[in-house]
Amino acid sequence: MALNGKVATESAPSNLNEEMKGEYRPPFGGSDESKVPEDFIWSEKFEASELLPVLDVPTIDLEKFMSGDKSYVEEATRLVDEACRQHGIFFVVNHGVDIEMMGRVHDCMNEFFTMPLDVKQRAKRKVGESYGYTNSFFGRFASNLPWKETFSLRCVAAQNSSAAHDYVLDTLGSSFSHHGKAYQECGIALNELGTKIVELLGLSLGISREYFKNFYKDNDSILRLNYYPTCDKPEVVLGTGPHTDPTSVTILHQDPVSGLQVCSNDQWYSIPPNPEAFVINIGDTFTSLTNGIYKGCIHRAVVNSMNARKSLAFFLCPSHDKVVRAPEELVEKSPPRKYPDYKWPMLLEMTQKRYRPDCNTLEAFKTWVQEGKALDTGSTMTAPSA
Numbered sequence: 001m002a003l004n005g006k007v008a009t010e011s012a013p014s015n016l017n018e019e020m021k022g023e024y025r026p027p028f029g030g031s032d033e034s035k036v037p038e039d040f041i042w043s044e045k046f047e048a049s050e051l052l053p054v055l056d057v058p059t060i061d062l063e064k065f066m067s068g069d070k071s072y073v074e075e076a077t078r079l080v081d082e083a084c085r086q087h088g089i090f091f092v093v094n095h096g097v098d099i100e101m102m103g104r105v106h107d108c109m110n111e112f113f114t115m116p117l118d119v120k121q122r123a124k125r126k127v128g129e130s131y132g133y134t135n136s137f138f139g140r141f142a143s144n145l146p147w148k149e150t151f152s153l154r155c156v157a158a159q160n161s162s163a164a165h166d167y168v169l170d171t172l173g174s175s176f177s178h179h180g181k182a183y184q185e186c187g188i189a190l191n192e193l194g195t196k197i198v199e200l201l202g203l204s205l206g207i208s209r210e211y212f213k214n215f216y217k218d219n220d221s222i223l224r225l226n227y228y229p230t231c232d233k234p235e236v237v238l239g240t241g242p243h244t245d246p247t248s249v250t251i252l253h254q255d256p257v258s259g260l261q262v263c264s265n266d267q268w269y270s271i272p273p274n275p276e277a278f279v280i281n282i283g284d285t286f287t288s289l290t291n292g293i294y295k296g297c298i299h300r301a302v303v304n305s306m307n308a309r310k311s312l313a314f315f316l317c318p319s320h321d322k323v324v325r326a327p328e329e330l331v332e333k334s335p336p337r338k339y340p341d342y343k344w345p346m347l348l349e350m351t352q353k354r355y356r357p358d359c360n361t362l363e364a365f366k367t368w369v370q371e372g373k374a375l376d377t378g379s380t381m382t383a384p385s386a
């Protein structure tokens with residue numbers, strides 16, 4: 001892969017098994033030992049720091065919440081409401097997802113991302129599509145490239161769907177069957193967790209527990225595996241730039257390597273990893289469903305020179321035919337109605353073809369829908385579609 005002839009220095013991630021260490025090369029690295037390619041440098045807009053203050057984020061015990069204990073339900077909904085109005089992020093523990101299963105998924109991720117590039121590219125993501133393997137979004141963006149590789153899979157709620165498993169088998173072949181099974185099992189578990197989260201959010205917003213549970217019953221979601229290789233100059237690159245997720249609610253699992261940072265009141269904070277917990281963050285689609293009451297969480301991921309980092313994100317998305325429209329009760333609480341009605345594929349398409357997701361995606365989308373005009377986004381996407 002060409003990178004202006006300039007290359008980055010990479011050391012093998014410490015979590016590789018011995019026989020793989022000698023072989024691993026980040027797909028965007030090369031042979032010049034001292035340079036980060038210019039297209040990866042974020043230094044103008046970004047002051048890297050691993051020493052940020054830790055954000056005070058509430059931790060919700062989901063088992064206790066689901067048990068219906070009245071005083072805990074009151075406390076949990078108050079904490080979630082406060083967090084989502086302020087910055088859009090909270091943790092859940094006792095969530096019912098098997099942590100050993102998550103460990104198996106992380107093992108598969110290690111195995112997959114440290115495979116030779118030609119193997120990973122059997123599942124290559126095509127421009128304009130949301131599923132498959134990609135590194136540094138090569139060809140999609142012109143600058144501020146993310147220092148990461150990703151593998152995204154479709155996860156539909158339907159009971160008998162095996163979309164993730166089938167995709168892995170079709171693209172990577174039967175020797176990856178254990179990956180397909182692990183990702184499929186994980187998608188099902190996170191879908192169940194998503195249902196509990198939207199019940200919690202419904203109550204914290206003061207509407208019924210059932211409202212969003214019904215809305216997302218037939219969800220068509222995305223499971224994304226993120227892999228951030230080490231970088232010798234971590235202070236000038238970003239694993240993922242500042243953005244809100246365009247999706248609804250994100251359920252994120254981090255490995256023990258830190259890297260996630262969140263912006264609250266114009267100040268960046270770190271979110272330390274806790275492999276026992278899931279990070280929940282509000283995305284643009286949920287912000288519009290709450291008529292702007294709940295904030296989309298502004299976040300980014302930094303990398304480091306010592307350890308490769310992995311994270312796994314389940315992006316809850318409505319089924320493609322659902323109209324995204326805030327219920328009247330929420331509009332009454334915070335008039336006027338702030339967003340046009342839309343279906344999720346419209347916003348998804350904008351982020352894949354026209355606009356690089358950032359901290360302003362929802363406002364840009366609103367303008368685009370309302371005025372029907374072409375976006376002047378300042379985005380560095382290289383190939384906007386007409």
Ligand SMILES: C=C1C[C@]23C[C@H]1CC[C@H]2[C@]1(C)CCC[C@@](C)(C(=O)O)[C@H]1[C@@H]3C(=O)O
Pocket residue numbers: 130146150222224240241243244245246247315348351352356357358
């Ligand atoms: C619909 C999606 C687009 C992205 C993956 C999912 C949900 C979040 C989006 C993303 C992570 C936001 C930051 C920028 C992005 C390009 C990334 O760094 O991965 C986004 C994803 C994407 O467009 O592939």
Ligand SMILES: O=C(O)CCC(=O)C(=O)O
Pocket residue numbers: 224226240245252254259260299300301310311313
């Ligand atoms: O890796 C992380 O912690 C964050 C990843 C992320 O923001 C994303 O995939 O949307």
Ligand SMILES: [Fe+2]
Pocket residue numbers: 243244245299
């Ligand atoms: Fe994100």
